[in-house]
Amino acid sequence: MATDNPTWYGNIKAFFSQMDIGCMQSPPQGGPAFNLGSYAFVKSHVDQIYQVTASGLMPKGGPRWSADKVETFRNWMANDCPEGTPTQPAMLAQASQPATRIRKDIMTLSDEEIQKLKTAFEGIMARGVDDEQGYYKLAGNHWLPEPNFWCMHHDPGFLPWHRAYQIVFEDALRSVPGCGDVTLPYFDVTMNQELPSWLYEAPFGSYTIPKDVGQQYPNYTTQRDPAATVFKNYQTHVVPYAQHAMDATTWETFNGSFANADYDTLIAAHDHGHVYLGATMSNQDVTAFDPIFWFFHNNWDRMWWEWQKKNHATTQEGLLSKITGDHASHQTFSDEVVAGIAPFTDMSDNRMTSITMINLNDWDIDYAPSRSGAPIQPEMLSTFVGSKDLHAAKTFKLATKLLHVRVDGVRSSKIRGTYTLKLMKGVEVLGTASYFQPTNASQCETCLKHPLAHFDFKLPESSLQGGALKVSITDADGGDVPLASAGSPTIEVRVPMVHMLE
Secondary structure, three states: OOOOOOOOOOOHHHHOOHHHHHHHHOOOOOOOOOOOOOHHHHHHOHHHHHHHHHOOOOOOOOOOOOHHHHHHHHHHHHOOOOOOOOOHHHHHHHHOOOOOEEEOEHHHOOHHHHHHHHHHHHHHHOOOOOOOOOHHHHHHOOOOOOOOOOOOOOOOOHHHHHHHHHHHHHHHHHOOOOOOOOOOOEOOOOEOOOOOHHHHOOOOOOOEOOOOOOOOOOOOEOOOOOHHHHHHHHHHHOHHHHHHHOOOOOHHHHHOOHHHOOOOOHHHHHHHHHHOOOOOOOOOOOHHHOOHHHHHHHHHHHHHHHHHHHOOOOOHHHHHOOOOOOHHHHHHOOOOOOOEOOOHHHOOOOOOEOOOOOOHHHHOEEEOOOOOEOOOOHHHHOOOOOEOOOOOOOOEEEOOOEEEEEEEEEEHHHOOOOEEEEEEEOOEEEEEEEEOOOOOHHHOHHHHHOOEEEEEEEEEHHHHOOOOEEEEEEOOOOOEOOHHHHOOOEEEEEOOEEEOOO
C-alpha cells in the first residue's frame, strides 16, 4: 500500500539500494555525479527520478519499482519532499556523551578564562622556532615559511582541514603548564558589538615573527584594523553572507564557490572576513601569525558544526546525504585515498582526515551558544532569493525586482595575492567581493587545481538601470589588474526564478 505522507528518512531513502547508488555515483567521463544516496540531490532531481522510475527505465537492470512504491514517491514529491528525522544509527553522534572541551564566544569569557588563555598563548609563543608545538611552527603551517606550502581554500577540504588545524593548535595551548583545560574561544563574525579590548592587548594584539619567513617579511610584526573599523565593515561585507550560509540546506550552497554554487555564503564570508580585519589577516602568506586568526577560524568551524547539527549531517552518512552531486566533495568525505589533510593527518595518534573530522564530538569538542551574534535581519537577506534554473516540470515565477549578476572566469592564479573585485555603474560601486589567496598563487597546488573563480551579486533591478556597468579588480598591492590578464572574465545577468509549491 502506498504511503500518503512519506519522508526521506522514513521511506524514500530505502527505495535506493547500495547497488543503485554505487552504479550512479561514479560520473561518466566529464559528467556530474548522480548521488542517489543524497537527500539534497534526490530532492533537486525529483521530477527526473520520478519519470524514469515510473516508466521502468530505472533502476537499471531491474526490478521495476512496484506501483505502491511509485505512488509513495509521487506523494513525497507532491508534498515538497519532506526530510523527516534520521534513524537512530545516523544520529549516534548527536546522542554521544557531552564533550568536555567547550569552546566559548569571546564576548562571554571571564577574567580568569582570559588570563588562562593569555598564559597559554604566551607559553607557546615563548617556544623555539623549531618546536612543533611552538607558535612560529604552528602559524607557519598556513603558508610561509617555505618549503612546505599548505593551503586548502576554495576547495571541498577547506572546512575539515581547518578543523584539524584548530585541534592541533588547541592541543599545543593545552600543553602549557597550568593550561590543560584551556579551549579556543570563537569570534562570532555576526557580532552586534565591537571586538573586546583584550584582543588588542598582549599577547593577542600583535606578534613579531622571530625568524625571517622569506620574501618581503623580515622582522615582520602583524597589523590589524581598529575594532570600530572592523565592526563597521563586518556589518556590510561579512554578516549577510554568514547569515545566508546558515539558511542553506545543501553542502554546496552552504559553502558556496566550488561546484558552481553562488559565491555568497560561507566561503565568501570567510574571504571578506579576512580582508576586513586588516593587512595581516588579508595576506595568506602570514595571516596565521596574527593571534586573532585562531578565534576567527574557530567561528567557521562552529558555523559548520551548527549547520551539521541543524541538517542531520554530523555523521559521514548524514553529510554525504547533503552533497547534491559534486563528485570532488563526495570523494573528500568518502574516499580514504583522497581524504588526507596534510600536514595534520600524521601529526597525532588519532588519524586526522576529512572523514574523521566530520563528527566534532569524536574529538571531545563542542561549542557554547553565541551571545554576541547579531539577529538575522530579513532586509539583509532579501536579495538572496531565487534560482538560476529550475526543472521544467516545476511551476515558477520570476523575481523581477532582482537581478543576479555573475562575473565568471576570473583566473585567480594570475593575480597577485588576495584581490578585490568590484561591480560598478560609472563611479558607483554596486557590489564588492574578495578572494583570499597567497601572494604567489602559482605556487599553490590547491589554487592551481581551482584556477577560475566566479562572483555573484543579487541586486535590485533598479540599481542597474542607467549608466554603464563595468568590473574592476585590485590586487594585493592595490594595483589595478587588467581584465585581459585575469582571464578575460565574462558577465552574465539573470532574472532569478522562485519555485512555487503546488
